[in-house]
Amino acid sequence: MLNARVTGTTALVDLAAIAHNTRLLAAHTRAQVLVVVKADGFGHGLVPVARAALANGATWLGVTSLAEAHAVREAGLTAPVLSWLHHPEDDFAPAIRAGIEVAAPSRDHLAGIAAAATRAGGPAAVHLKIDTGMARNGATPDDWPELVTFAAKLEEAGLIRVRGVWSHLAHADLPGPVNVASQLSRFTDAVAVARAAGLDPDLRHLANSAATFAHPDTHFDLVRAGIAVYGVEPVEGVSYGLVPAMTLRSEVIMVRRVPAGTGVSYRHDYVTDRPTTLALVPLGFADGVPRAAGPRASVLLGGVRRPIAGRITMDQFVVDAGDLPVRPGDEVVVFGPGTAGEPTVSDWAIWAGTNEHEILTGIGGRVPRRYRGTPAAASRVPRARRPPRQHGAGAPAVDPGGQR
Numbered sequence: 001m002l003n004a005r006v007t008g009t010t011a012l013v014d015l016a017a018i019a020h021n022t023r024l025l026a027a028h029t030r031a032q033v034l035v036v037v038k039a040d041g042f043g044h045g046l047v048p049v050a051r052a053a054l055a056n057g058a059t060w061l062g063v064t065s066l067a068e069a070h071a072v073r074e075a076g077l078t079a080p081v082l083s084w085l086h087h088p089e090d091d092f093a094p095a096i097r098a099g100i101e102v103a104a105p106s107r108d109h110l111a112g113i114a115a116a117a118t119r120a121g122g123p124a125a126v127h128l129k130i131d132t133g134m135a136r137n138g139a140t141p142d143d144w145p146e147l148v149t150f151a152a153k154l155e156e157a158g159l160i161r162v163r164g165v166w167s168h169l170a171h172a173d174l175p176g177p178v179n180v181a182s183q184l185s186r187f188t189d190a191v192a193v194a195r196a197a198g199l200d201p202d203l204r205h206l207a208n209s210a211a212t213f214a215h216p217d218t219h220f221d222l223v224r225a226g227i228a229v230y231g232v233e234p235v236e237g238v239s240y241g242l243v244p245a246m247t248l249r250s251e252v253i254m255v256r257r258v259p260a261g262t263g264v265s266y267r268h269d270y271v272t273d274r275p276t277t278l279a280l281v282p283l284g285f286a287d288g289v290p291r292a293a294g295p296r297a298s299v300l301l302g303g304v305r306r307p308i309a310g311r312i313t314m315d316q317f318v319v320d321a322g323d324l325p326v327r328p329g330d331e332v333v334v335f336g337p338g339t340a341g342e343p344t345v346s347d348w349a350i351w352a353g354t355n356e357h358e359i360l361t362g363i364g365g366r367v368p369r370r371y372r373g374t375p376a377a378a379s380r381v382p383r384a385r386r387p388p389r390q391h392g393a394g395a396p397a398v399d400p401g402g403q404r
């Protein structure tokens, strides 16, 4: 809860929204919910998001690097965490000791993980990744039989434990079973091949945010939800009642009255058509306000939507305030939940010709994150202890399926 009025430029993160969105996701599935906190929690702050989500129905955390996974552990969070984007020669040994589970998309990755398990003195918990049609990451169906055979050997040698088999969907944001059908059937085939090789993965996972809402047949044992946790509706044309968690706000720092015909910002793309008031806002593309959005973008200024005048520059942009009585210190809401007339992150994504993910993760390091709305449940999370420095890596602090 904030004690003081928020001043200056701030990305205000509503943890009650994170809590609500996590509960909504959990209510749409019988599977466990893994909350994806990669890229610093999609720009919202990895640790606060993780705590709020774990207190509201999530049981797993997902990240794309060992560094992020260690940050989870360093914050004292003992929940299971899966890290899934590595070089085969990354240093997996400390991760194994910290009970971090790792994805393996190739034989080289498995070899690197197995070598690290030898150094770590215990088996690595591994999630084998099959590429079912995204062509981005994971073993191809052709390479899969060899991968699972190798994994079975390493499991027998006590170097790994195959906890999961997983894949990622390419079209889940489009409703209708046809958009996941071929990937779903390749996935169930891959699981069967893994089982035939003697593996017994208890976590099969395929669904992202969109599939959690739109494709229940993809849920299996675990869903991996990212963007929906942050309050962005993931399925094209459908609203499930998610609440955007981030409000990006700033303040007017300078005001000037100008005559008609005044060119504003670089190259004077914008020329005033009447006498007007220009308000200067100390946020720019270095802070993640997309330059490309300039010609279409507007912000909430003094409770009124006003257009951005001219090009968004690196550190600042100008708002055409018209005849509004604006003064330095007046609040500017760049985006928020949209409930007070401010734009949403989805509006900015459209204006900039990109997706909400890029806007949220692009909000720069100069913008301080502040938190409010700590959900009641979150305060019941036991004060986390540091995980033991070393424990049998095959048995990280996981209670598979125990929560639902």
Ligand SMILES: *Cc1c(COP(=O)(O)O)cnc(C)c1O
Binding pocket: 036, 038, 084, 168, 207, 208, 209, 210, 224, 225, 226, 227, 228, 234
């Ligand atoms: C980012 C990511 C997710 C989360 O996807 P959303 O569409 O944001 O829910 C899930 N799985 C993988 C492998 C990812 O990289």
